[in-house]
Amino acid sequence: MVFDNNRLDEAFNLIDKGIEDGAFPCAAVAVGNKSDFLKIAVKGNKRIVPYKEMLNRTSLFDLASLTKVVATTTLLMLMIEKGFISVYDKVCEYISSFNEKSKDRITIFQLLTHTSGLPAYIPFYKICRDYDDAIDYICKEVELRETKEVEYSDLNFILLGKILETVGGDKLDKLCKKEIFDPLDMRNTLFNPGNRDVVPTEIDKESGEVICGVCHDENARFFGGISGHAGLFSTIDDLVKFAKMLVNYGEIKNEIFLFYPLFKRMITNYTESLSENRGWGWVIKGNTAAGGDLFSKKAFGHTGFTGTSLWVDPEYGVYIILLTNRVHPTRENVKIIRFRRLFHNAVLASLDGRS
Incomplete structure (x- = not known):
C-alpha cells in the first residue's frame, strides 16, 4: 500500500497540535512501509524546565518498556534460533531458586505472554540491596496471583533479562549490542547513555533535578541502568532500522535477521480469549483498543x-514510531494515551489500498 502524501502531512500536523495542547514537549516520529518510503518529523523542545532546549534528530529517547521488545524479546528470539533455549522451558531450569510457592511450574512462555501470575510491579529500589537481591526477592518472597488473565508485569521481563544473561554468559547490554544492535547497524542504541544528547524526562522528587542521561524507571536505575524490562535508549533513525526489519518479517536489506517460522510465532496472538492480546513480548491488536481504531487485527x-x-x-x-518524553516534567501528564490513538488513526487513514 502507498500513502496519500497530503493526508499524511495532515496526520503529521497533529504532532504540532499535541505539543501545543501539552501532550508532550517534543516528538520524533517516523512512518514507513515495506519498501523505501519513509517520512520523519522531529519537533518541539526536548527540555522545557528549567530552560528550553530544542530536540535534535540525533537525540536519544528513554525507551522505557520498549526495552522489553527491542532488546529482551528480540535477544530471546535469537537464542531460540540458535537452539540455546525454548519458550516451554521452565524458569527454574535457569534460576534454580525460582521453585517455591508453585513457581516451579512457570515457563518462559508465561513470562513472555504476561500470564505467569507475577504482580505488575514491586519497588525493589526501596526494599532490596541490589539487582541480585531483587532477583532473590522475586524467587523467594513474591507470591503468584490466582488469575487466568493477562497481567502485564515488569517482573516477567526482569526475570527474562536474568535468564538471557545466564544463557548468553554475559551482561544483557553486551549481549544486545553483539546480537542485535551491531548487526542491524543501530549504532546509537544502548543502555546508560551518560552525557550524550539525551532527551530529559521527569523532575526527580527527591533531588529536584531533571532526570537526564540515566533511565527514568526507578527499578532499572537501581539495577545500574540495565534490565530486561527498561533502561534502553535509542534514536528515531535507529528504531527505523529495527522497524524495517519487523515490517519485512525479519529481513533487512535482503538478509535474514529473524527466520520466518520464528517471526510468525512471535507475533501470534496466544491470549485471544483473555483480557489482553499478547504474542511473545508484543501486544497484538486483535479486537482491543491498543494502538488505535484502524490497525488490522494482525498488527x-x-x-x-x-x-x-x-x-x-x-x-x-506499514510501521509507525512515536517517540515523546510525555513525563517531562511530570508523569501525571497522560494525554499521550488518547493522542497516540488519534495520530495512528490519521496515519492509517492516509493509506490508499487501491493503488
Missing part, C-alpha cells in the same frame, strides 16, 4: 511509560 506493537511507542501492521505493510 503488533508496544509502548513505553515515558511516552514512546512502536507499531507494525504486517497486513498493511
Whole structure:
C-alpha cells in the first residue's frame, strides 16, 4: 500500500497540535512501509524546565518498556534460533531458586505472554540491596496471583533479562549490542547513555533535578541502568532500522535477521480469549483498543511509560514510531494515551489500498 502524501502531512500536523495542547514537549516520529518510503518529523523542545532546549534528530529517547521488545524479546528470539533455549522451558531450569510457592511450574512462555501470575510491579529500589537481591526477592518472597488473565508485569521481563544473561554468559547490554544492535547497524542504541544528547524526562522528587542521561524507571536505575524490562535508549533513525526489519518479517536489506517460522510465532496472538492480546513480548491488536481504531487485527506493537511507542501492521505493510518524553516534567501528564490513538488513526487513514 502507498500513502496519500497530503493526508499524511495532515496526520503529521497533529504532532504540532499535541505539543501545543501539552501532550508532550517534543516528538520524533517516523512512518514507513515495506519498501523505501519513509517520512520523519522531529519537533518541539526536548527540555522545557528549567530552560528550553530544542530536540535534535540525533537525540536519544528513554525507551522505557520498549526495552522489553527491542532488546529482551528480540535477544530471546535469537537464542531460540540458535537452539540455546525454548519458550516451554521452565524458569527454574535457569534460576534454580525460582521453585517455591508453585513457581516451579512457570515457563518462559508465561513470562513472555504476561500470564505467569507475577504482580505488575514491586519497588525493589526501596526494599532490596541490589539487582541480585531483587532477583532473590522475586524467587523467594513474591507470591503468584490466582488469575487466568493477562497481567502485564515488569517482573516477567526482569526475570527474562536474568535468564538471557545466564544463557548468553554475559551482561544483557553486551549481549544486545553483539546480537542485535551491531548487526542491524543501530549504532546509537544502548543502555546508560551518560552525557550524550539525551532527551530529559521527569523532575526527580527527591533531588529536584531533571532526570537526564540515566533511565527514568526507578527499578532499572537501581539495577545500574540495565534490565530486561527498561533502561534502553535509542534514536528515531535507529528504531527505523529495527522497524524495517519487523515490517519485512525479519529481513533487512535482503538478509535474514529473524527466520520466518520464528517471526510468525512471535507475533501470534496466544491470549485471544483473555483480557489482553499478547504474542511473545508484543501486544497484538486483535479486537482491543491498543494502538488505535484502524490497525488490522494482525498488527503488533508496544509502548513505553515515558511516552514512546512502536507499531507494525504486517497486513498493511506499514510501521509507525512515536517517540515523546510525555513525563517531562511530570508523569501525571497522560494525554499521550488518547493522542497516540488519534495520530495512528490519521496515519492509517492516509493509506490508499487501491493503488
